[in-house]
Amino acid sequence: MAGESHNWVLMVSAQTPTNIAVIKYWGKSDETLILPVNDSISVTLDPGHLCTTTTVAVSPSFEQDRMWLNGKEISLSGGRYQNCLREIRSRASEIEDKKKGIRITKKDWGKLHLHIASYNNFPTAAGLASSAAGFACLVFALAKLMNVKEDESQLSAIARQGSGSACRSLFGGFVKWIMGKEENGSDSLAVQLADEKHWDDLVIIIAVVSSRQKETSSTSGMRESVDTSLLLQHRAKEVVPKRISQMEEAIKNQDFPSFAQLTCADSNQFHAVCLDTSPPIFYMNDTSHRIISIVEKWNRFEETPQVAYTFDAGPNAVLIARNRKTATLLLQRLLYYFPPNPDTDVDSYIIGDKSILKDAGLEGRTDVEALPPPPEIKGNISSQKYQGDVSYFICTRPGRGPVLLSDESQALLNRETGLPN
Amino acid sequence: MAGESHNWVLMVSAQTPTNIAVIKYWGKSDETLILPVNDSISVTLDPGHLCTTTTVAVSPSFEQDRMWLNGKEISLSGGRYQNCLREIRSRASEIEDKKKGIRITKKDWGKLHLHIASYNNFPTAAGLASSAAGFACLVFALAKLMNVKEDESQLSAIARQGSGSACRSLFGGFVKWIMGKEENGSDSLAVQLADEKHWDDLVIIIAVVSSRQKETSSTSGMRESVDTSLLLQHRAKEVVPKRISQMEEAIKNQDFPSFAQLTCADSNQFHAVCLDTSPPIFYMNDTSHRIISIVEKWNRFEETPQVAYTFDAGPNAVLIARNRKTATLLLQRLLYYFPPNPDTDVDSYIIGDKSILKDAGLEGRTDVEALPPPPEIKGNISSQKYQGDVSYFICTRPGRGPVLLSDESQALLNRETGLPN
Numbered sequence: 001m002a003g004e005s006h007n008w009v010l011m012v013s014a015q016t017p018t019n020i021a022v023i024k025y026w027g028k029s030d031e032t033l034i035l036p037v038n039d040s041i042s043v044t045l046d047p048g049h050l051c052t053t054t055t056v057a058v059s060p061s062f063e064q065d066r067m068w069l070n071g072k073e074i075s076l077s078g079g080r081y082q083n084c085l086r087e088i089r090s091r092a093s094e095i096e097d098k099k100k101g102i103r104i105t106k107k108d109w110g111k112l113h114l115h116i117a118s119y120n121n122f123p124t125a126a127g128l129a130s131s132a133a134g135f136a137c138l139v140f141a142l143a144k145l146m147n148v149k150e151d152e153s154q155l156s157a158i159a160r161q162g163s164g165s166a167c168r169s170l171f172g173g174f175v176k177w178i179m180g181k182e183e184n185g186s187d188s189l190a191v192q193l194a195d196e197k198h199w200d201d202l203v204i205i206i207a208v209v210s211s212r213q214k215e216t217s218s219t220s221g222m223r224e225s226v227d228t229s230l231l232l233q234h235r236a237k238e239v240v241p242k243r244i245s246q247m248e249e250a251i252k253n254q255d256f257p258s259f260a261q262l263t264c265a266d267s268n269q270f271h272a273v274c275l276d277t278s279p280p281i282f283y284m285n286d287t288s289h290r291i292i293s294i295v296e297k298w299n300r301f302e303e304t305p306q307v308a309y310t311f312d313a314g315p316n317a318v319l320i321a322r323n324r325k326t327a328t329l330l331l332q333r334l335l336y337y338f339p340p341n342p343d344t345d346v347d348s349y350i351i352g353d354k355s356i357l358k359d360a361g362l363e364g365r366t367d368v369e370a371l372p373p374p375p376e377i378k379g380n381i382s383s384q385k386y387q388g389d390v391s392y393f394i395c396t397r398p399g400r401g402p403v404l405l406s407d408e409s410q411a412l413l414n415r416e417t418g419l420p421n
Numbered sequence: 422m423a424g425e426s427h428n429w430v431l432m433v434s435a436q437t438p439t440n441i442a443v444i445k446y447w448g449k450s451d452e453t454l455i456l457p458v459n460d461s462i463s464v465t466l467d468p469g470h471l472c473t474t475t476t477v478a479v480s481p482s483f484e485q486d487r488m489w490l491n492g493k494e495i496s497l498s499g500g501r502y503q504n505c506l507r508e509i510r511s512r513a514s515e516i517e518d519k520k521k522g523i524r525i526t527k528k529d530w531g532k533l534h535l536h537i538a539s540y541n542n543f544p545t546a547a548g549l550a551s552s553a554a555g556f557a558c559l560v561f562a563l564a565k566l567m568n569v570k571e572d573e574s575q576l577s578a579i580a581r582q583g584s585g586s587a588c589r590s591l592f593g594g595f596v597k598w599i600m601g602k603e604e605n606g607s608d609s610l611a612v613q614l615a616d617e618k619h620w621d622d623l624v625i626i627i628a629v630v631s632s633r634q635k636e637t638s639s640t641s642g643m644r645e646s647v648d649t650s651l652l653l654q655h656r657a658k659e660v661v662p663k664r665i666s667q668m669e670e671a672i673k674n675q676d677f678p679s680f681a682q683l684t685c686a687d688s689n690q691f692h693a694v695c696l697d698t699s700p701p702i703f704y705m706n707d708t709s710h711r712i713i714s715i716v717e718k719w720n721r722f723e724e725t726p727q728v729a730y731t732f733d734a735g736p737n738a739v740l741i742a743r744n745r746k747t748a749t750l751l752l753q754r755l756l757y758y759f760p761p762n763p764d765t766d767v768d769s770y771i772i773g774d775k776s777i778l779k780d781a782g783l784e785g786r787t788d789v790e791a792l793p794p795p796p797e798i799k800g801n802i803s804s805q806k807y808q809g810d811v812s813y814f815i816c817t818r819p820g821r822g823p824v825l826l827s828d829e830s831q832a833l834l835n836r837e838t839g840l841p842n
Contacts, residue, residue, distance in 0.1 A: 228686075231693060234655045261699075265649075268701045272652060272693035278682075279717040280689045286707045296700040 008102055009418040010095075011057040012145040013405040016137035017047040018128060019168045019175065020204075020318045022263040022310055023247050024270035027226045027236060032079070033185040034164045037226070037236040039244045040177045041251075042168040043320070044196065045204060046399030049352040052133035053405070054118040055412040056141040058104070062113035068412075068420045069118050069134070076116075083161040084139055085114070092146035109146055116141075117412035117420050122394070128206070128316065135162030136169030140402040152401070156190035172196045172400035174251045176244070196398045199254045202320055203327035203356065206394040207334065209287045209315040218313040221274065221281050228278040235273055240266075256322045260305035263320065264295075267310040283313050287338075287389040291317040294337055301376035306330070327395070328360040335362060336371040338390040352395040429523055430839040431516075432478040433566040434826040437558035438468040439549060440589045441625075441739045443684040443731055444668050445691035446598065448647045448657060453500070454606040455585045458647070458654070459661040461598045462668050463589040464741070465617065466625060467820030470773040473554035474826070475539040476833040477562040479525070483534035489833075489841045490539050490555070497537075504582040505560055506535070513567035530567055537562075538833035538841050543815070549627070549737065556583030557590030561823040573822070577611035593617045593821035595672045597665070617819045620675045623741055624748035624777065627815040628755065630708045630736040637702045639734040642695065649699040656694055661687075677743040681726035684741065685716075688731040704734050708759075708810040712738040715758060722797035727751070749781040752814070756783060757792040759811040773816040 025040035065085065067076050076082070092109035096102070104112065116138060120130050139159040143150065150158075156167035160177075167188075168175040173195040180188030216224075225232050243262055250258035274281035284292075292309055299305045307330050308320040319334075321327035331350070340349040346364055350357050362368055373383045405411070414421050446461035486506065488497050497503070513530035517523070525533065537559060541551050560580040564571065571579075577588035581598075588609075589596045594616040601609030637645075646653050664683055671679035695702040705713075713730055720726045728751050729741040740755075742748035752771070761770040767785055771778050783789055794804045826832070835842050 230660045231652050231655065231690065234652065234659075238655075239651045265697075265699055268699070269652065269697050272697040275696060276686075276690050276693040278686050278689070279721075280713060282710045282713075285710075289703045289706075292701060292703075300700075 007061065008100055009057050009059040009061075009413075009415055010097070010100075010102060010104075010145065011055055011411055011413055011415060011418075012141050013053065013055040013408075013411045014137055014141040014144065014402055015047050015051050015053045015405055016133050016140055016169050016402040017044045017172065017399050018050045018052070018130070018133040019044045019165065020310060020312065021165065021168070022259070022308075022320075023240060023243050023266050025164055025177065026270050026273055027222050027232050028164070030185065031223065032083075033188070034160050035185050035188050036164060036177065036179045037232070038240040039179050040165075040168070041193070041244060041247050042165070042175050042177070043202075043204070043398050044169065044172045044175060044401060046396045047403075048399065049394055049396040050122050050128060050133070052118055052120050052130065052137040053410065053412060054116065054134075054137040054141045056138070056145050057115045057413045057418045058112050058145060059115070059418050060112065062115055062418060065114050065116075067116040067118070070120060071420060080135070080162045084135065084158055085142075087158040087161065088139060088142045088146060088148060091143075091148045091150055093149060095147045114142070115413055115418045119412055128208075131163040132165040132169050135159045135166035136402060138162065139166070140170065144404055153189045153191055157186060157188060160185070160188060160190075170401060173198060173398060176248070192401075193248060193251055196400050199251065199398070201254070201323040202398055203324055204396045204398070205319045205321065205327060205330060205334065205356075206396065207291055207317040207319065207338070208391045208394065209285065209291075209317065210389060210391045211285060211315050215283060215314055216281050221277070221313060224279075224281065225273055225277040229273050229276040231276045232273050235269060239269065257305050260299070260308035260320070260322075263308040263310050271311065283315060284311055285315045287386065288315045288317060290337070290386060290389075291319070291334075294333060295319065297376050298333065298374065324356070324359065327356055331356055331360045331362065331393070331395070332371055333374050334390070334393060335368050336374065337386055339368050339385060339387050340365070341388045348392070350393045350395060352393075353397070354395065356395045428482065429521055430478050430480040430482075430834075430836055431518065431521075431523060431525075431566065432476055432832055432834055432836060432839075433562050434474065434476040434829075434832045435558055435562040435565065435823055436468050436472050436474045436826055437554050437561055437590050437823040438465045438593065438820050439471045439473070439551070439554040440465045440586065440596065441731060441733065442586065442589070443680070443729070443741075444661060444664050444687050446585055447691050447694055448643050448653050449585070451606065452644065453504075454609070455581050456606050456609050457585060457598065457600045458657040460600050460665045461586075461589070462614070462665060462672075463586070463596050463598070464623075464625070464819050465590065465593045465596060465822060467817045468824075469820065470815055470817040471543050471549060471554070473539055473541050473551065473558040474831065474833060475537065475555070475558040475562045477559070477566050478536045478834045478839045479533050479566060480536075480839050481533065483536055483839060486535045486537075488537040488539070491541060492841060501556070501583045505556060505579055506563075508579040508582065509560060509563045509567060509569060512564075512569045512571055514570060516568045535563070536834055536839045540833055549629075552584040553586040553590050556580045556587035557823060559583065560587070561591065565825055574610045574612055578607060578609060581606070581609060581611075591822060594619060594819060597669070613822075614669060614672055617821050620672065620819070622675075622744040623819055624745055625817045625819070626740045626742065626748060626751060626755065626777075627817065628712055628738040628740065628759070629812045629815065630706065630712075630738065631810055631812050632706060632736050636704060636735055642698070642702045642734060645700075645702065646694055646698040650694050650697040652697045653694050656690060660690065678726050681720070681729035681741070681743075684729040684731050692732065704736060705732055706736045708807065709736045709738060711758070711807060711810075712740070712755075715754060716740065718797050719754065719795065745777070745780065748777050748816070752777055752781045752783065752816070753792055754795050755811070755814060756789050757795065758807055760789050760806060760808050761786070762809045769813070771814045771816060774818065775816065777816045
């Protein structure tokens with residue numbers, strides 16, 4: 001590599017969204033390559049509310065590959081990181097920055113070390129698919145830094161080797177992860193079904209549910225399901241393929257009733273497979289069940305789905321409302337059943353797109369306390385409230401795919417030292 | 422019919438056990454005949470702790486068929502009662518009681534009315550399969566009264582038309598309900614696999630779990646599962662047949678590890694199918710999940726199953742311990758995690774066979790409070806306790822089938838009036 005000195009640091013920063021599957025990925029056919037037992041489809045969430053920002057840097061002064069996650073140094077020795085780094089390095093191209101007098105040849109990339117800093121704008125522990133956004137961002141940012149010529153789908157096949165669902169975070173809008181047929185996994189990658197503008201009515205509210213239970217990691221959970229569930233293969237081979245084509249059709253036609261029916265049924269079936277695992281895996285708790293009951297009751301009352309629900313490997317509910325008006329009515333119901341604790345103010349109880357709060361006429365605690373029971377439970381005494389069972393809500397929407405951050409002030413590494421800011 | 426006057430009342434009283442399925446029945450292929458989509462296997466529970474007592478009476482003075490359940494008159498107009506009464510009446514034989522001067526011909530039975538009084542020695546609402554014991558007892562008592570010549574298996578096919586699982590309560594010990602092949606259901610009946618003495622080590626502890634949720638009835642729940650679950654048919658056709666033969670083998674050989682593995686897996690799969698139903702059905706709650714986790718953790722720690730768990734259409738856990746020693750250790754664990762509320766004494770918190778309480782060294786509240794954490798959670802901080810989450814425990818064992826009660830003092834109807842005592 002040619003450079004005036006060893007003091008230069010070359011950096012790229014990127015921002016990548018998280019995603020929520022509406023047809024679920026559960027079960028690998030290859031643990032190392034991370035090949036799934038079925039296709040899956042997801043909605044990308046607005047990175048304004050949930051995303052990972054990653055800065056990757058290269059410098060001849062770096063003595064080893066290092067990574068910091070949310071400010072804390074973590075090990076890169078795991079196979080998943082190593083696979084992503086190896087795959088990206090093997091595709092690196094020559095770059096030249098004449099102004100800075102930097103030139104890195106394809107061969108140089110194999111010798112240079114990297115610094116990586118990554119930050120989630122939401123609690124990592126909240127079970128909101130942080131690894132999906134994280135690996136997608138790592139791969140995307142490294143690809144830009146190293147002048148990798150592959151397109152997003154090809155990059156998704158690399159991100160997949162970090163975390164399966166990460167491959168779906170390489171695109172905005174509606175994304176399909178095709179399981180592929182090749183043994184080496186080269187065709188197991190994500191494609192965009194429609195961008196985020198195609199169906200921009202949808203509003204997403206995430207209920208972050210308080211949990212006392214330690215959860216099974218999705219990696220070990222899906223391994224145990226593959227090994228022990230007698231329903232998983234039937235789901236993967238007989239049920240999901242039909243749902244995938246029905247879901248593609250529903251998205252294409254912005255057919256909310258079909259979209260909602262498929263989303264809810266597939267979430268429930270994924271959790272059914274978890275329950276059919278030995279020992280059984282419970283990701284949903286009583287609060288998750290209550291949220292489902294509230295949505296199901298309302299949907300039945302309206303005689304057509306207003307809201308779809310889906311749950312990943314944890315108790316949090318991801319609720320997809322057909323439009324903004326419905327989202328307002330949903331938020332009223334959620335706050336009626338799950339009012340904030342006395343020491344929590346409404347403003348910190350609902351985060352993300354707070355404008356929905358205003359539309360719902362909920363600007364303070366008194367507005368929440370004044371909420372009437374929803375009409376679908378009229379005359380029903382079971383309108384019990386569950387204060388404290390939800391930690392907070394995030395209002396968001398479908399969003400765009402990864403972007404480069406050109407504003408250097410957003411970089412997470414110091415441009416002189418290559419160390420975290 | 423010949424009799425001195427119209428004042429005579431002829432009565433029979435019987436006692437019938439309840440049963441708990443270890444390979445589950447979930448889904449009918451015929452709603453009216455109550456034909457199941459798969460075979461099932463159950464353990465009959467000791468009627469000393471959980472049973473139904475029924476007195477049936479006939480008299481020319483009765484003006485209509487009437488029934489009292491737990492002292493309250495209920496309607497007999499439902500199809501299920503009508504089917505059982507019609508089937509039993511059509512099989513009635515002539516009887517003659519020369520001492521009382523009573524003779525009822527086969528033809529008379531079609532004209533005479535019946536009084537029926539039934540009583541459960543456990544709370545009907547506790548979700549402990551009261552309808553199984555109830556219809557079994559009704560059919561058994563009527564068959565005795567009417568001198569029906571059919572054997573228990575043939576009677577089970579009648580009880581089946583009252584409540585599917587009732588057919589399995591016609592026998593003690595271990596019972597299989599064969600789904601049958603005939604369209605008219607004549608071969609859908611129960612057979613005894615082994616009597617209660619065959620494997621008398623087993624001890625059963627039932628945790629009656631407090632629930633705030635109204636539950637879906639099993640009748641409508643299984644209808645919805647048949648209509649909407651994409652996993653139910655696969656379970657019925659591909660999974661259950663193998664499990665039935667494995668379970669028969671396990672029972673024959675008193676092979677507790679296999680028995681436990683099959684029992685737990687099949688309970689979980691039944692609840693998985695419920696979850697795969699649209700809208701999803703949740704019978705287990707967080708307390709049910711916790712009990713499963715406690716048992717699974719202990720079983721893993723001991724490296725061989727100590728206890729099997731199974732849950733019916735509700736949150737109550739039925740725990741089957743391999744022997745009395747294990748049952749003692751189980752009870753210690755259950756009381757460690759689920760101590761009674763301050764206002765509940767231990768004596769009313771554990772009902773049924775209280776001798777296990779004594780073996781476990783738990784004679785009062787101070788003994789419960791002094792229980793150490795079980796060794797399998799040593800060094801684990803998550804030894805949270807859940808006071809109040811269990812209403813009470815019932816200690817019992819596998820038990821005998823229906824019996825006639827010859828002691829007239831146990832009759833629920835007055836021998837003069839034929840009305841409830």
